[in-house]
Amino acid sequence: MxxxxxxxxxxxxxxxxxxxxxxxxxxxxxxxxxxxxxxxxxxxxxxxxxxxxxxxxxxxxxxxLDKLGTNMLVVTPGTDLLTGRKIPLAPDAAGRVARIDGVEHVGATGTLPHTVRRSEKIPDTITGGITVQSASQDLPATLRATLRSGTWLNQATGRYPSVVLGDVAARRLGIASAGGQVYIDDQYFTVLGILDPLPLAPEIARSALVGQDVARERLGFDGRPTTVYERSADDRVAAVHDLIPRAVDPRTPRDVGVSDPSAGLRAKAATExxxxxxxxxxxxxxxxxxxxxxxxxxxxxxxxxxxxxxxxxxxxxxxxxxxxxxxxxxxxxxxxxxxxxxxxxxxxxxxxxxxxxxxxxxxxxxxxxxxxxxxxxxxxxxxxxxxxxxxxxxxxxxxxx
Structure with missing residues (x-):
């Protein structure tokens, strides 16, 4: 069976x-x-x-982020708690930041009360959202900026009516390459260069940048920076962040603002x-x-x-x-x-x-x-x-x- x-x-x-x-x-x-x-x-x-x-x-x-780096900090004026007005930075604020241990590069810009236009025939009320700023010579190294066209300001060209445009400013002005002219404060400035996009400094992309010398002599610049950019060693970013307010304004460090522009990109990547x-x-x-x-x-x-x-x-x-x-x-x-x-x-x-x-x-x-x-x-x-x-x-x- x-x-x-x-x-x-x-x-x-x-x-x-x-x-x-x-x-x-x-x-x-x-x-x-x-x-x-x-x-x-x-x-x-x-x-x-x-x-x-x-x-x-x-x-x-x-x-x-790897290309731009996460070791850049931006120093800006603080706000008065009583009046709500911005408290200007000291004229030597950039130098004070540069003396902090671990800081590698420092660049500064100063906002000027002028408009930039293609010619004097365009009303000065049409600004195109473009800001005129003075810029230090080491600003490109600090921002890791590259130029799409032309050259950056140097000791010679920074003394004369010359300007470097951010990529957004150049597009709004209709300028595709260096060599043209723009109209600032009743005088023409020669366009020396056009920057590539700067994701960590969008305010620079919308700016017309002139040398600090010509800004003082012809545009009434008082020498006080409105923004200071600094690059430090990667392992010193947190320490430098804490030291900057006391270095820029030892008496009232709370009146100095310090921000990390790469934080936005990091947060965006984290929440993608x-x-x-x-x-x-x-x-x-x-x-x-x-x-x-x-x-x-x-x-x-x-x-x-x-x-x-x-x-x-x-x-x-x-x-x-x-x-x-x-x-x-x-x-x-x-x-x-x-x-x-x-x-x-x-x-x-x-x-x-x-x-x-x-x-x-x-x-x-x-x-x-x-x-x-x-x-x-x-x-x-x-x-x-x-x-x-x-x-x-x-x-x-x-x-x-």
């Missing part, structure tokens, strides 16, 4: 046979396969694109994925809808293939093998959709990154997690149809067919 039972034991299907039987229904209905996998593909594509675009934007900010959570939720909903579509497809497949199920059961297929067949079919269907979605999401991220001049970054955990999610969805979507198929009576299935 034991030998007879052993001989009647069901044969175990090899993995190749499981894949073959699981993909049989898909091969006979390719259009349905494409439409069912499309829902999964769109959900995964949305999730990959959202994560990839967020990661690319964050990497761009981090690269920008905040809004992405909502979009990820939408992608998850799309993925869930795709899973429901797969489940519906599998249920219809079971109904249409009752004869096949009954025939397989009548020739010895076990319930477990029937369940395995339909779960495998659901996994293959979801896996194809997931693979297509990863490719579509990566392409969408690439297009966005290239068009925006960003690095193309797609975290590997997003790819692996997205594909694992499709397999999980496929398993869940195929369980109920698979169990339903395995419970079909071979006699009833063949009779109904």
């Amino acid at each position: 034991s030998r007879r039972r052993a001989s009647l034991a069901p044969a175990r299907l090899a993995p190749r046979d499981v894949l073959h039987t699981g993909s049989a229904g898909m091969r006979s209905r390719p259009t349905r396969v494409v439409l069912s996998a499309l829902g999964i593909a769109l959900g995964i594509a949305t999730m990959i694109a959202v994560i990839g675009i967020s990661a690319s934007s964050k990497q761009q900010l981090l690269d920008e 994925g905040a809004f992405s959570s909502l979009l990820l939720g939408l992608g998850a909903v799309a993925l869930l809808v795709g899973g429901v579509g797969v489940a519906n497809t599998m249920i219809i497949s079971v109904l249409e293939r009752r004869y096949e199920i009954g025939l397989r059961r009548s020739i010895g297929a076990t319930r477990g093998q029937i369940r395995g067949q339909f779960v495998t079919e659901s996994l293959i269907l979801s896996g194809l959709g997931g693979a297509a979605g990863i490719v579509l999401g990566a392409l969408a991220t690439g297009v966005y990154a290239v068009s925006g001049g960003m690095p193309w970054v797609i975290p590997l955990w997003a790819v692996g997690g997205g594909f694992a999610a499709t397999l999980a969805i496929g398993t869940l979507a195929g369980l109920y149809p698979a169990v339903r198929a395995s419970r079909l009576s071979p006699t009833l299935a063949l009779h109904a067919a």
Whole structure:
């Protein structure tokens, strides 16, 4: 008796046979396969694109921070608590900051009460939002500024009517390269250079910068800086931040403001994925809808293939093998959709990154997690149809067919 039972034991299907039987229904209905996998593909594509675009934007900010540095501080006048007016910095404020241990570069600017225009024919009320400022010669080294065109002010050119424009100021004035002229306080100044964008000093981008000597002689500059920029060693930033107010104004250090312009970029990089959570939720909903579509497809497949199920059961297929067949079919269907979605999401991220001049970054955990999610969805979507198929009576299935 034991030998007879052993001989009647069901044969175990090899993995190749499981894949073959699981993909049989898909091969006979390719259009349905494409439409069912499309829902999964769109959900995964949305999730990959959202994560990839967020990661690319964050990497761009981090690269920008690496280039600009996080060791720059900006010193500005404080505000009088009684009158609400700005308290001017001392004329030698830049020199006082430079004497602090750990400070490497110091540059200063002073705001002037003038406007800059293309010619005297333009009313002085049309300022274009451009500020005229005096600038020290070491300001570019402090800001790590580069020039898109021309040269910076030096000891010679800083004595004469010459000006360097920020990139925004140049654009608003309609000046594309060095060599032109602008009108400041009833006299023409020659444009020596145009700066590249400065994310850590947007006020410089909207400024027309002149030398301190010509600012004193022709524009009424009193020598008091309105902003002092400093670069210190990375390990001394916190200490320098605490020392600057006492160095600039030992009697009332509270009247000196010190800020870190890179903090905004760091905060933006840290919170880059905040809004992405909502979009990820939408992608998850799309993925869930795709899973429901797969489940519906599998249920219809079971109904249409009752004869096949009954025939397989009548020739010895076990319930477990029937369940395995339909779960495998659901996994293959979801896996194809997931693979297509990863490719579509990566392409969408690439297009966005290239068009925006960003690095193309797609975290590997997003790819692996997205594909694992499709397999999980496929398993869940195929369980109920698979169990339903395995419970079909071979006699009833063949009779109904």
